[in-house]
Amino acid sequence: MSTPGTAERGARQRSWPVLEITAFLLTINAGVVFVLFADLQEAYGLTDTDVGLIASAGFVSALVVTLGFAPIADRGHVVVVGSIGLAGAILAGFGFALATTAPTLIASRAGLGIGFGLFSVAARKSIVGAEIEGSGARMGRFLSFMVAGFLLGPPLGAVLAPVGLWAPFVVPAVLVTLLAPFAVQALRAAEIAVSSPRYRDMFKLTADPVLQGAMLLQMVIFGWIGVFDSTIDRHLTEQGVGNLGTAAILVVIGAPLVILPSWAGGWAERVGARRAVAIGLVVALCGYAGYGAVIAWSSVLIAGVANTVGESFMFPGLQLATVQRTGTERSAIGQTLLEAVGTSAAAAAAFLAPAIFSAHGPRTLYGGYAAGSLVFGAIAVWRMRALDAAPPPIGEPVPAPSAVP
Numbered sequence: 001m002s003t004p005g006t007a008e009r010g011a012r013q014r015s016w017p018v019l020e021i022t023a024f025l026l027t028i029n030a031g032v033v034f035v036l037f038a039d040l041q042e043a044y045g046l047t048d049t050d051v052g053l054i055a056s057a058g059f060v061s062a063l064v065v066t067l068g069f070a071p072i073a074d075r076g077h078v079v080v081v082g083s084i085g086l087a088g089a090i091l092a093g094f095g096f097a098l099a100t101t102a103p104t105l106i107a108s109r110a111g112l113g114i115g116f117g118l119f120s121v122a123a124r125k126s127i128v129g130a131e132i133e134g135s136g137a138r139m140g141r142f143l144s145f146m147v148a149g150f151l152l153g154p155p156l157g158a159v160l161a162p163v164g165l166w167a168p169f170v171v172p173a174v175l176v177t178l179l180a181p182f183a184v185q186a187l188r189a190a191e192i193a194v195s196s197p198r199y200r201d202m203f204k205l206t207a208d209p210v211l212q213g214a215m216l217l218q219m220v221i222f223g224w225i226g227v228f229d230s231t232i233d234r235h236l237t238e239q240g241v242g243n244l245g246t247a248a249i250l251v252v253i254g255a256p257l258v259i260l261p262s263w264a265g266g267w268a269e270r271v272g273a274r275r276a277v278a279i280g281l282v283v284a285l286c287g288y289a290g291y292g293a294v295i296a297w298s299s300v301l302i303a304g305v306a307n308t309v310g311e312s313f314m315f316p317g318l319q320l321a322t323v324q325r326t327g328t329e330r331s332a333i334g335q336t337l338l339e340a341v342g343t344s345a346a347a348a349a350a351f352l353a354p355a356i357f358s359a360h361g362p363r364t365l366y367g368g369y370a371a372g373s374l375v376f377g378a379i380a381v382w383r384m385r386a387l388d389a390a391p392p393p394i395g396e397p398v399p400a401p402s403a404v405p
Helices: 004-013 018-035 037-044 048-074 078-098 102-128 135-163 167-189 199-205 209-237 243-259 261-271 273-290 297-326 328-389
Strands: none
Touching: 018 037, 018 078, 018 102, 018 135, 018 167, 018 209, 018 243, 037 048, 037 102, 037 209, 048 078, 048 102, 048 209, 048 328, 078 102, 078 167, 102 135, 102 167, 102 328, 135 167, 135 243, 135 261, 135 297, 199 328, 209 243, 209 273, 209 297, 209 328, 243 297, 261 273, 261 297, 273 297, 273 328, 297 328
């Protein structure tokens, strides 16, 4: 635990949310493409398989690098990890603007995944800091900024696309470039708890029943993200909704994830992470099933709000449960393990969903996913029941954490 003086000093050193704003811009950089899939497919002659590969490439690349670099962040090297991530995201953003073929689009998308994945590892480690108390609200606020970036990405893409398909990617890349020095300084100033984890420690964590449940629920959420990201533009396009209309619908759908997570994270600390996750799951499942229940843009809007309200409770609840089990010293590998399984599910779902949508339609895709999520979600909440007993964090005892500026 950090001392009061340490906590106050860290707060003074980061007087404005530069890490959250940077994550916001990186998410914009990655999110503008989701409203442009139909345009890219038409302009460059992409197949459904190409679209699936572009959508999933960012998830796969983020998975690989976060697994590789999380232990490095827990050892205190957040500046190195975050700086590499920022550089990669900037280069990939400009690369996406120049790409005109499936291979170059896939490579650029992968680069964006690498950049955002590395920066998020460093930023989350810094935001969790040296104390579990209050981490639910802090991680919830970080999530809100990321979602806000995702929401702004589609309308920005729709507004800038008439200038050229390169424009939606250049603008956020330039903004990230300008903010990067401030983000690196914020990482350097952060007070964090450090340890010396080994890569095999991540595998040891998978034996814990609470983390097993958390990982399963993360797969449910991120699997849906993969389905949604790779098909929603097409689903709305087939209902006669244009780019601006799609962007507006996505803004409304995502609004709860901007407003609620910080509050929901604090609420989860008071009532228990498992209870918050269970309530969020029930609401989110109603949304998943609702996307294909009635084929109309209005039903997408209603189902989407239910979807994101539920996930606003699930995301910070799962992150809080993980930190409570790993402690702040191993927060990077714990959060990365959670992200890794989710990213794997998102990548697989993003690759498969367009083909299923084409062959069987939205009712089968969305309704089938909701049914499977109900089964896995129930198992996951049951596995997390040990969290209510509030056992000590997992892992061997570690000395009091060092404050690493």
